[in-house]
Amino acid sequence: MLTTRGAATRQRIITGAAALIRDHGVTGVSLDDIRAATSTSKSQLFHYFPQGKSDLLLAVAEHEAEQVLADQQPMLGDLTSWQKWQDWRERVIEKYDAQRAGCPLSALTAQLDVARPATQGIITRLYDRWHAHLSEGVQALKDSGEAEADLDSDAAATAILTAVTGGATLLQATDSLTYLETSLDQALSALRRDATPVARVRG
Amino acid sequence: MLTTRGAATRQRIITGAAALIRDHGVTGVSLDDIRAATSTSKSQLFHYFPQGKSDLLLAVAEHEAEQVLADQQPMLGDLTSWQKWQDWRERVIEKYDAQRAGCPLSALTAQLDVARPATQGIITRLYDRWHAHLSEGVQALKDSGEAEADLDSDAAATAILTAVTGGATLLQATDSLTYLETSLDQALSALRRDATPVARVRG
Structure with missing residues (x-):
């Protein structure tokens, strides 16, 4: 269960990733790009998305749906x-x-x-x-x-x-x-x- | 313009590639797999599909259409x-x-x-x-x-x-x-x- 602040951070990463992917395509965006665009550390990213890119892409798909x-x-x-x-x-x-x-x-x-x-x-x-x-x-x-x-x-x-x-x-x-x-x-x-x-x- | 025999060879490569791709997916099939399955030499393959895999995939797409x-x-x-x-x-x-x-x-x-x-x-x-x-x-x-x-x-x-x-x-x-x-x-x-x-x- 995420705290309110944690949920907001997670959502910020998802929204940022979605925008990047809309502009550059799924294959044109790396985790490092997403970290840079959302000012997120590697440990934060893996805290919210333990499986890394596959977890994050799934969350972005849910967001786009x-x-x-x-x-x-x-x-x-x-x-x-x-x-x-x-x-x-x-x-x-x-x-x-x-x-x-x-x-x-x-x-x-x-x-x-x-x-x-x-x-x-x-x-x-x-x-x-x-x-x-x-x-x-x-x-x-x-x-x-x-x-x-x-x-x-x-x-x-x-x-x-x-x-x-x-x-x-x-x-x-x-x-x-x-x-x-x-x-x-x-x-x-x-x-x-x-x-x-x-x-x-x-x- | 292909000869009748050339057209038949080209079609044989396309049909063989289509069958392989149906079984293993586009990304799971290499040009070497296609050459082996259709008994085609490298020079034959590039004779019929000068751009290699992209040409061949386009021909397979036409075949599937x-x-x-x-x-x-x-x-x-x-x-x-x-x-x-x-x-x-x-x-x-x-x-x-x-x-x-x-x-x-x-x-x-x-x-x-x-x-x-x-x-x-x-x-x-x-x-x-x-x-x-x-x-x-x-x-x-x-x-x-x-x-x-x-x-x-x-x-x-x-x-x-x-x-x-x-x-x-x-x-x-x-x-x-x-x-x-x-x-x-x-x-x-x-x-x-x-x-x-x-x-x-x-x-």
């Missing part, structure tokens, strides 16, 4: 009207447009070996929480009558989440934002009560 | 009825279920630097061709009356493609197949004429 959700707030936690869903959509598009191929979390997990249980736990918890927010948002639209009452909230949330991750995967690979915009529009239009059916455009 | 589409054939090239779409869906689920986190193409592109134009070209062409097949399939359903005539084929194809890539991304990250199954069902149900709207399940 938090950031994925934080970047979508306050919209993601309050998807209680169609307008708020639209605002969330704008935020998501903006964020991925700015980030393009440079997703800090993918860059990290590519280095961390996704099959490692600790890494997989971070990612699985991220997607679980993201999915729960979306599912609550669909439920809110059902409650307010903006979506049909017999919509399956969890399935709809999955369709929206995969539209984002699939669109982001294609953006990273092709540098084209169109896939993400279209996939998100298609998934969201499925939520609307009285909406024209998904994937249908009237001329 | 072909494989992504080949694994979905003959269904993907002939999505002319609802039944054929269902058969394609089964194939996709089966393939990703078998492969889990071990997507050979992602493993390669993670090593190849996706920002490099040659790598990005391979991936962009893959997604373009994949999208074209899906779009033709949606058009075929429209022509036969199994889908509404005013469906936007390209947008529907994008929704289906991102459902696959998004579902596969979540499968790789979480080892759960449910996301892919649900996202694909949701995207496909949007195609059906007279289908219940997407993301809606009747109890």
Whole structure:
């Protein structure tokens, strides 16, 4: 159990390491770079991260996973009207447009070996929480009558989440934002009560 | 321009390298391993791949990109009825279920630097061709009356493609197949004429 001060020091190291890694890439940053940037001694660093770089990278991945959700707030936690869903959509598009191929979390997990249980736990918890927010948002639209009452909230949330991750995967690979915009529009239009059916455009 | 025999030798090296890399990972395979497995001399290898490993890895990535589409054939090239779409869906689920986190193409592109134009070209062409097949399939359903005539084929194809890539991304990250199954069902149900709207399940 860390003291408050210890927790603050640990967080300072993580935040500093995350910023360095965002700028220079995982492989371009050494422990010495991180120590210099965060004014930390070697013994301090190993006090908070006994396994050294692998421990620290895992903590940075956890920090970046938090950031994925934080970047979508306050919209993601309050998807209680169609307008708020639209605002969330704008935020998501903006964020991925700015980030393009440079997703800090993918860059990290590519280095961390996704099959490692600790890494997989971070990612699985991220997607679980993201999915729960979306599912609550669909439920809110059902409650307010903006979506049909017999919509399956969890399935709809999955369709929206995969539209984002699939669109982001294609953006990273092709540098084209169109896939993400279209996939998100298609998934969201499925939520609307009285909406024209998904994937249908009237001329 | 390679002779027929030269092209066959080059292809033999690529196929052998791809198999080794599938088994041992990109970083676990050296040029010497590839020479031994394919009975190739050093001069032969550099004749076909002047830049050595980076050239060869690019050729293997191109081969694996072909494989992504080949694994979905003959269904993907002939999505002319609802039944054929269902058969394609089964194939996709089966393939990703078998492969889990071990997507050979992602493993390669993670090593190849996706920002490099040659790598990005391979991936962009893959997604373009994949999208074209899906779009033709949606058009075929429209022509036969199994889908509404005013469906936007390209947008529907994008929704289906991102459902696959998004579902596969979540499968790789979480080892759960449910996301892919649900996202694909949701995207496909949007195609059906007279289908219940997407993301809606009747109890």
